Amino acid sequence: MSAPSIPTPSNCYGAWSARYYQSGEIVTGRDGRNYACDPNYFLYCSWTEFEPGTGSYPDYSGLAWNLLPTSCSVPPAPSPSVPTATSPPSKVLIPTALPPAPSDCPSVFADSRIYVAGELTSYGGVIYQCTTSNGRCFQSGYEPFSPLGKEAWKVIGTCSGNPAVTAPPASTTCPPFFDKFVRVYTTGDLASYGNVIYQCITSNGRCIQDGYEPWSPLGVEAWKVVGTCNVTRHLRQRKIE
Incomplete structure (x- = not known):
């Protein structure tokens, strides 16, 4: 009599990590669902705030990752017919809804402006805050939407509507x-x-x-x-x- 086969995962991809992703790359989130890196926001796919499948920042992850119809699943192993003790039902935690996005965005990021720690800017409906005063927030290559942007900026929210108009210095x-x-x-x-x-x-x-x-x-x-x-x-x- 042959040994029973061990079930293997189907439609599973690598787990998300903080690395550079190209447009269209697929990962399996913590929720077991599969996500594809969005072609328009692929520069954000490596940001922690945009990790898919965690439920922590759905507004962010929904920008960078697209939910696919397939999911990672493992066929359930047969369980012995042994009665188990009944445990009391666990309390269901209802997630708290995120505050609505503000209607007005901060001024759009401009590479001709000086940014220091604490200042806000926006790009593509995402709000960023400068985290340093060493000049990187306005240094070429450290734009909020660039791969190195995480060293000078952090995502603090999303917005909609027209950005505020600021006079040039x-x-x-x-x-x-x-x-x-x-x-x-x-x-x-x-x-x-x-x-x-x-x-x-x-x-x-x-x-x-x-x-x-x-x-x-x-x-x-x-x-x-x-x-x-x-x-x-x-x-x-x-x-x-």
Whole structure:
């Protein structure tokens, strides 16, 4: 007599993890259902707030993951006909509904604006909050919707409607470009890098020390962001006689 076969899962995929997902990739959520990474919001598929099948943030996960008609299931193993003690029914927990999304969104993310810790912005109906003042919130490659955005931003909600209109910051002429080999910076001195204006906040020498450049991770210990400026290039005109 042959041994009974062991049931194997059907329609099962890998569990979700905080890695980069491409459009259309399929995972099996904690609820046993299968989800496909949305082609329009695939950059969010690796974010913890958007993990599918947990029920924690359904508004978020519904943006990044699409529920598929198939589910991961294991055929039930036959159980012996032995009477078991009846346990009292467990209390059913009713999930608390999330608060409704606000009708107005914060201003849409703009790469020309300076963001510091605590500031809000929106993109595609998702509200983000800047979590750092080291300059990454307005640094190229750390946009809220980018793969590295989680290092500078966090998702705090969703919104609908028109974003609030904000006036653009006044533009000024850039101070001299940062160069520690040409100038010794002390408290109050200004320097620019790209279109960002920085001010030295210490006289202990860190403003010209390696590793404490204004845009570096340790730069916040020596510099602070005070604004933006227009980078202009002056062209020489040759008089034609």
